[in-house]
Amino acid sequence: MVTLDLAHLTVREVNERLRQSGAVGEDVLVRNPDARHHIGVGLTEAITVRIEGSAGYFCAGLSDQAHFEVSHNVGWGVGDNMYTGSVIVGGNAGAIPGVAIRGAEIVIHGNMGSRAGQVMKAGTLCCVGNANFMAGYMMYGGRIIILGDSGERVGEDMSAGEIFVGGTIQELGSDAMLGDLDVAELEDIRAFLDRYKISFSGSFSKIVNAGKNLRYGSSEQQVRSLPFTSFSGRSEYWNSKVQEDIHIKSQSGRYRIRGYGGARPLPHLSDLAFRKDLSRAGEAADVVERVHMKTRIGGINGAEPLKLSMPVMIAPMSYGALSRSTKQGIAMASAMSGIAENTGEGGMSDAQRDAAGQLIFQCLGGRLGWNIHDMRRADGLEIYISQGAKPGLGGQLMAKKVTPELAEIRGIPAGIDLRSPSRHPDILGADDLVIKVEEFREATAYRLPVSVKLGAGRIRDDIKIAVKDCFDFVELDGMQGSTGAGSSEVIDYVGIPTLPAIIEALEALDEIGARERIELVLMGGLRDGVDAVKALCLGADAAGFGTSVIIAGGCIACMQCHIGQCVTGIATQDPEHEHRYKPETEARNIHRFLEGVRWQIAAITHGLGYDDVRELSREDLVALTPEAATMTGLPYEPEHAHQLPAARASS
Amino acid sequence: MCGIAGIMYKGSAQTFDTGEALIRMLDGCQHRGPDSTGFALYEEAQPGKLKLRFFLGDAADSRGGVEAIRQRLSELGATITDESEIGDNYRVTVEYAHDVQRLAYEMERAAKVISIGTSLEIVKDVGTAHDVDDRYDVHSYRGTHGLGHVRLATESDVKPEAAHPFWATGFADVAIVHNGQITNYWKMRRRLEQRDFLFTTDNDSELIAVYLADKLAQGIALNDALKTSIDDLDGTFSFLASTQDEIGYAKDRLAAKPMILYQDDDLVAVASEEVSLNRLFPGQALNTREPAPGTYATWSRLT
Numbered sequence: 001m002v003t004l005d006l007a008h009l010t011v012r013e014v015n016e017r018l019r020q021s022g023a024v025g026e027d028v029l030v031r032n033p034d035a036r037h038h039i040g041v042g043l044t045e046a047i048t049v050r051i052e053g054s055a056g057y058f059c060a061g062l063s064d065q066a067h068f069e070v071s072h073n074v075g076w077g078v079g080d081n082m083y084t085g086s087v088i089v090g091g092n093a094g095a096i097p098g099v100a101i102r103g104a105e106i107v108i109h110g111n112m113g114s115r116a117g118q119v120m121k122a123g124t125l126c127c128v129g130n131a132n133f134m135a136g137y138m139m140y141g142g143r144i145i146i147l148g149d150s151g152e153r154v155g156e157d158m159s160a161g162e163i164f165v166g167g168t169i170q171e172l173g174s175d176a177m178l179g180d181l182d183v184a185e186l187e188d189i190r191a192f193l194d195r196y197k198i199s200f201s202g203s204f205s206k207i208v209n210a211g212k213n214l215r216y217g218s219s220e221q222q223v224r225s226l227p228f229t230s231f232s233g234r235s236e237y238w239n240s241k242v243q244e245d246i247h248i249k250s251q252s253g254r255y256r257i258r259g260y261g262g263a264r265p266l267p268h269l270s271d272l273a274f275r276k277d278l279s280r281a282g283e284a285a286d287v288v289e290r291v292h293m294k295t296r297i298g299g300i301n302g303a304e305p306l307k308l309s310m311p312v313m314i315a316p317m318s319y320g321a322l323s324r325s326t327k328q329g330i331a332m333a334s335a336m337s338g339i340a341e342n343t344g345e346g347g348m349s350d351a352q353r354d355a356a357g358q359l360i361f362q363c364l365g366g367r368l369g370w371n372i373h374d375m376r377r378a379d380g381l382e383i384y385i386s387q388g389a390k391p392g393l394g395g396q397l398m399a400k401k402v403t404p405e406l407a408e409i410r411g412i413p414a415g416i417d418l419r420s421p422s423r424h425p426d427i428l429g430a431d432d433l434v435i436k437v438e439e440f441r442e443a444t445a446y447r448l449p450v451s452v453k454l455g456a457g458r459i460r461d462d463i464k465i466a467v468k469d470c471f472d473f474v475e476l477d478g479m480q481g482s483t484g485a486g487s488s489e490v491i492d493y494v495g496i497p498t499l500p501a502i503i504e505a506l507e508a509l510d511e512i513g514a515r516e517r518i519e520l521v522l523m524g525g526l527r528d529g530v531d532a533v534k535a536l537c538l539g540a541d542a543a544g545f546g547t548s549v550i551i552a553g554g555c556i557a558c559m560q561c562h563i564g565q566c567v568t569g570i571a572t573q574d575p576e577h578e579h580r581y582k583p584e585t586e587a588r589n590i591h592r593f594l595e596g597v598r599w600q601i602a603a604i605t606h607g608l609g610y611d612d613v614r615e616l617s618r619e620d621l622v623a624l625t626p627e628a629a630t631m632t633g634l635p636y637e638p639e640h641a642h643q644l645p646a647a648r649a650s651s
Numbered sequence: 652m653c654g655i656a657g658i659m660y661k662g663s664a665q666t667f668d669t670g671e672a673l674i675r676m677l678d679g680c681q682h683r684g685p686d687s688t689g690f691a692l693y694e695e696a697q698p699g700k701l702k703l704r705f706f707l708g709d710a711a712d713s714r715g716g717v718e719a720i721r722q723r724l725s726e727l728g729a730t731i732t733d734e735s736e737i738g739d740n741y742r743v744t745v746e747y748a749h750d751v752q753r754l755a756y757e758m759e760r761a762a763k764v765i766s767i768g769t770s771l772e773i774v775k776d777v778g779t780a781h782d783v784d785d786r787y788d789v790h791s792y793r794g795t796h797g798l799g800h801v802r803l804a805t806e807s808d809v810k811p812e813a814a815h816p817f818w819a820t821g822f823a824d825v826a827i828v829h830n831g832q833i834t835n836y837w838k839m840r841r842r843l844e845q846r847d848f849l850f851t852t853d854n855d856s857e858l859i860a861v862y863l864a865d866k867l868a869q870g871i872a873l874n875d876a877l878k879t880s881i882d883d884l885d886g887t888f889s890f891l892a893s894t895q896d897e898i899g900y901a902k903d904r905l906a907a908k909p910m911i912l913y914q915d916d917d918l919v920a921v922a923s924e925e926v927s928l929n930r931l932f933p934g935q936a937l938n939t940r941e942p943a944p945g946t947y948a949t950w951s952r953l954t
Contacts, residue, residue, distance in 0.1 A: 094925075095906060428908070
């Protein structure tokens with residue numbers, strides 16, 4: 001057995017040596033841990049690690065196969081997202097023990113903190129002492145065994161799985177109920193306790209989901225919606241859109257859910273124009289070669305950056321909202337054009353990974369599909385805090401789309417109306433977030449850039465936090481961004497438009513002198529290369545495209561993404577519909593669109609008199625409306641309105 | 652968004668290196684708050700004397716600042732017995748026998764008051780625990796108890812006066828450190844302002860100090876004030892409070908903010924993370940516990 005002493009080594013060094021020991025199969029003793037965080041994070045070999053003392057946050061987090069024994073206490077999130085393997089804790093555990101585990105066995109001999117087993121998917125969390133507040137909160141599967149008392153609101157909003165309590169059930173959580181305990185389950189628990197040498201002779205009560213809240217009470221009828229261009233708030237008080245809305249609600253009895261972006265007219269990049277006459281832009285045949293467009297994103301803190309052939313990335317969109325074939329097609333197109341693709345929520349498919357040249361792996365609060373192995377094969381990691389289309393709310397995936405295959409990847413029960421958690425179990429503030437970011441870096445040996453996706457809200461504060469929490473870049477998403485499913489009112493009325501979002505973000509960075517300490521990717525309703533150049537002029541380091549990429553790949557903008565019957569095979573999980581989507585064909589279409597974007601960026605940049613996109617600046621822009629001028633501080637010069645760049649049309 | 656720490660050595664017969672202990676604890680959780688660091692330090696009270704501490708601001712006009720403070724103190728009937736300038740602060744000990752709240756409110760108009768107390772001094776500034784120690788000799792403080800705080804500014808500015816601990820302006824020897832966010836801040840603040848309480852920042856944590864001090868001034872025990880705070884304050888919080896003789900904690904019902912507690916025959920120590928507690932006992936596994944949601948407790952140095 002190898003001994004590692006944290007009195008003389010850093011956690012990073014210890015984790016590095018644990019991986020080395022793992023590779024040769026030797027067990028390790030860790031001394032003087034003194035409650036430090038991230039011990040054993042990212043270990044994926046079947047060795048035993050004994051920790052002599054107490055460990056801090058995320059002990060054994062993002063690990064697989066290893067066996068950990070901690071002689072004393074652990075902090076928050078022991079065994080975070082652990083696949084297989086086990087952790088035995090001799091003392092107490094802090095909050096969220098066993099968060100998001102996917103098969104591991106975790107035994108705590110003392111008491112455990114609040115929200116034990118939050119969003120766990122499979123495996124066993126066993127507490128010999130008492131549990132605290134909300135054990136089993138939002139669990140999707142697996143079992144929790146509590147030999148002591150349950151704590152308040154046990155099983156709150158659990159979707160599946162079982163909680164067995166040997167002591168007193170203090171209070172059942174929302175949508176939890178007592179279930180019948182069968183002999184086989186009891187035998188299995190006894191076998192588990194024997195295996196871990198825990199003696200317990202009492203009886204158990206079993207808590208399961210009561211099934212009252214897994215599905216909406218009614219499903220929305222599928223209708224041919226009024227086209228995207230009509231908006232309920234524009235004209236004629238009881239206009240047809242308002243009526244449509246009321247009709248649908250009169251049938252469903254609840255708020256509407258729909259896909260796509262907002263229809264409400266808002267100040268946007270189209271309210272800006274270029275100061276220079278661009279009527280001759282793009283005349284040079286070799287304009288793409290003349291302009292330097294290669295962009296590196298994510299390397300400012302020493303990680304391996306994303307290498308983009310132009311300052312463009314694909315916006316995060318989930319496998320789930322979109323079909324596997326669609327994610328594959330987009331990934332192929334991104335590789336053909338030399339830019340980065342993003343998994344969005346819901347995990348990484350092999351098809352997507354194989355097809356994408358560079359792939360960002362996104363982590364959301366439900367940890368649906370999140371795991372160490374896919375982290376390792378990603379090119380960037382991203383913590384989603386919110387998105388522009390529905391800031392502060394979680395995703396929705398209607399039952400029709402939650403197929404057994406999709407449920408398997410996400411680790412959830414099939415056929416539920418999945419309402420993803422709107423917040424992370426272990427990120428309740430900027431202080432927790434910094435520890436989470438560090439966990440991701442430890443798990444991937446500081447190799448990958450770590451970004452944060454922020455839906456524009458309190459941008460001034462949020463972007464400063466992103467800098468202080470040491471993110472490499474921010475994906476800033478404005479209100480004009482789209483979604484696969486969101487409440488219709490929220491999509492149209494809640495959020496901060498893309499234009500003021502970036503202005504406020506940059507002002508905030510200037511206030512703390514941190515413009516060089518973070519990179520900024522702007523997204524939220526960007527449609528083409530013209531918008532991309534405007535974003536770059538305003539100060540973004542790159543532009544993100546989501547909806548336009550979907551449209552390039554065949555989307556007809558029917559706004560029925562949430563229903564799951566997408567006729568183009570894009571927003572569906574039904575094989576019959578997905579069959580219509582030809583990834584190779586659509587990848588070529590998307591690639592052609594992206595190459596058009598490239599040409600536009602080159603032509604406009606060149607037309608503005610530069611040979612490098614990094615030379616673009618605010619000085620190149622004017623505002624066409626008083627609103628846009630006020631938001632951006634650009635001069636109000638509406639006379640530029642008619643000077644549409646030739647570049648928009650002629651690619 | 653922060654890390655908090657508190658320590659109390661039991662038995663008031665002798666003093667301990669509270670400054671050094673808090674520096675170590677805060678260094679242990681500095682990752683939770685790199686922007687600023689602060690300490691509430693309690694030393695033995697001298698009968699009839701008050702310790703006041705002020706921010707001087709820019710060094711260029713600090714002379715004028717000190718003069719103004721001296722003059723105002725004299726006008727209010729406080730006799731200076733000791734004074735010094737350290738770092739960005741002016742420290743002064745006075746003999747004063749009148750209403751402390753009046754003195755505090757009047758002095759607040761003349762200068763930026765950090766703290767007033769018979770035994771309390773608050774030391775806070777931007778930077779890390781070691782930065783602040785380098786500037787203010789925090790390690791030299793000896794006493795029986797104290798609080799500490801590291802801050803990551805989220806909504807208000809990074810400046811010394813926005814750092815914790817917060818003193819309840821007008822109430823000698825009361826300090827708090829807080830991790831979390833008080834969401835009914837404005838509503839509660841307006842209620843207290845209608846009763847003529849003075850707030851010197853827009854930081855939600857200051858509310859906790861004023862709220863508790865108001866209760867204490869009414870003769871309510873700290874323990875009972877902490878109890879009602881759990882109902883009266885809305886939001887997420889783990890906070891520590893201290894007075895001349897006591898420290899205590901309160902934790903919200905959602906358990907959204909961490910807190911861990913260690914106690915033995917000699918001392919009680921509370922912090923956001925166990926790693927801070929371990930800084931007091933390197934290489935030793937501690938029997939700690941996490942206070943339950945919605946709970947509170949106090950410890951007195953006199954018992």
